[in-house]
Amino acid sequence: MTKRIVLVAAALLSVLLAGCGGGGDGAASVPPPESPASCSVADQRAWLRNYLNEQYLFYANQGTPNEAATSIDAYFQSLLYKPVDRYSYSQPTAQYAQFFTEGRQTGYGYSLTYADAAQTMLKVRYVEPASPVAAAGLQRGETIVSIDGYTPAQIVAGSPAPVTAAGVPRSFTVTNAAGATRSFTVNSADYPLTPVPINTVYSIPAAGGGTAKVGYLLYSQFISGSSAALGAAIDNFRAAGVTELVVDMRYNGGGSTGVARNLASMIGGSALNSQTFAQFRYNDKLSANNFALAFTSAGLPAAPLEGLSRLIFITSPSTASASEILINSLKPFKTVVQIGGTTFGKPYAFQPRESCGTTFSAVNIDTVNAAGAGGFTSGLAPTCMVADDLNHALGDPAEARLAEALGYVSTGACPTGSTIVLFTPAAAKGAPETAFGEVGPKQARVD
Structure with missing residues (x-):
């Protein structure tokens, strides 16, 4: 044994x-x-x-x-x-x-959130593109009437229970934006995650005149299998001649700090090569093992994008861990703009340990950036506070957070006049963004 x-x-x-x-x-x-x-x-x-x-x-x-x-x-x-x-x-x-490691998940492929301050209306927040519910046509913004007969209040309380095997049927009753209600049943499946669902380019008026080409990257998981898709997105942006970049990590709970460092290196430009991405600090018993991870130009899935003096991130309370470390790492070197909500608040990392079939992710590392800034346990506050817009698809220029980001490019300021404040449900113009359903772990792991 x-x-x-x-x-x-x-x-x-x-x-x-x-x-x-x-x-x-x-x-x-x-x-x-x-x-x-x-x-x-x-x-x-x-x-x-x-x-x-x-x-x-x-x-x-x-x-x-x-x-x-x-x-x-x-x-x-x-x-x-x-x-x-x-x-x-x-x-x-x-x-x-x-x-x-495999970039797969067993389940149905949905996450939900309250859509009203009274917390009575549960809506679809995100649908994994290759999941069973995506194949059944479930859409972001649809209202949940019931799942397996459970009401929204019962769903929030934990019903139905998570599945761990494929082939388990689950029934959904939902109402779409037009008010039409439908029911469908799908079986759970072992399906591939899609960490980069969208990468596209928008041409919009620039703040100083002329046209800005804005790359938009929706990124949902820092998993090793995302590297090729990230590289393809960066190459797409380079070919399009992007002058601004919006990275949407509103639902990205983190993952590998190695992948985070590589993405930061690609969007930060080659001038950051060998600069400190983050410093990793153990407890006082193990401080001799403290180390710094550097930005790099070597071994990346795509060459770094050059000439981006500003980086715009879309964030929410679900933006966590490796996502936050990436944003924090760029602040000593770039102008960083945050659109959306305050992040989760996890400046820590794990080195997961396995024993007897269980993997334990216990906090064992604190992180700071090159300037020594860290400790963001209350989250990273946004430049422009904007509520999540469940009435539009992610990547739609009319979606409130993306629209705010594009507006910032065109005006150089928060178009709605919002300012930096700590996230509260009231300040976010709506309900708290707690996620329910199949939500991935919030993790920054040192690989």
């Missing part, structure tokens, strides 16, 4: 290291803790305690172990520094690898 555990852990670590070039980027990788003697409950719990005592960023403030916990995840959660640590989580290793 011990040999099997060691091999699985070593294999997972090698995959993660490969995603970011391992120590080749200057990372002094902290080795995984010694595997548990067995997969018994007692040995797994002892391993978790040792792991967190050694590598957890908040090891000095751990919670009291819940010896009555009925699962390894519940026991893990009891050890965390609450409420400060709202980030650490665990999941089956097969599920972790499926999402972050």
Whole structure:
């Protein structure tokens, strides 16, 4: 049993290291803790305690172990520094690898959010393009009447339960913008994620006169399988001669910091080569392993875009972790404009650890940019505060957040006159943007 555990852990670590070039980027990788003697409950719990005592960023403030916990995840959660640590989580290793390594997900492919301040109207926020519900015609902005017979209030409370296998039927009743109601049933499936659903170019009036060519990139997951699509998008923008770039990460919960560094390098330009992308800092027991990851021009899926003095990001409370680290990394070098809502607020990263079929993502790294700025646990506040517009498709120039970004290019200011304030439901002109349904983990992992 011990040999099997060691091999699985070593294999997972090698995959993660490969995603970011391992120590080749200057990372002094902290080795995984010694595997548990067995997969018994007692040995797994002892391993978790040792792991967190050694590598957890908040090891000095751990919670009291819940010896009555009925699962390894519940026991893990009891050890965390609450409420400060709202980030650490665990999941089956097969599920972790499926999402972050294989770029696939088992489910139906939808996420939902409230569309009114009273929190009674639940609407479709996002549909994965290659998912079962996409094939059935589910659209962003449609109103949920019921799912498997459950009302919106019951759905928000956690029903129906998430699925982990393909072939499980689920019934939907929805109403479209015209008021027509329809019902359909789909089976869950193992489907490929589409991390770059849209890349396109808009020609609009520029602030100083003439025409601005604005590249628009919708990016939803920092997974290793997204690199080719990101490279194709950057090449498309270069061929079109873009003079401005809007990166829409409103629903991007993060992922690989290696992929984030590569995207930042491509949109930041070759002048950033070898400058510090981010500094990664362990707890005081492991501070000798602290390292900096640099912007690069080597090994990218596309050559860096040149000449962009300003970068515009569309964000929301679902913009998290690696997405936030990317935005923060560019601030010492570029004019960064944020449109939308304040981000989630996760300046931390993980080095996930596997044991007995479970992968634990416990916060073990703090991050700051080249100027030493970090600590954005309250989120990164936007330049122009704009509510999400569920009445228009993503990528539609009339969609409120994209329209605001394009307006900023044309005027050099927030067209609606909004200013930097911390995100609150009232300031966002609507309901809080809590997501329900199939929502990916918020993660910045050091590969």
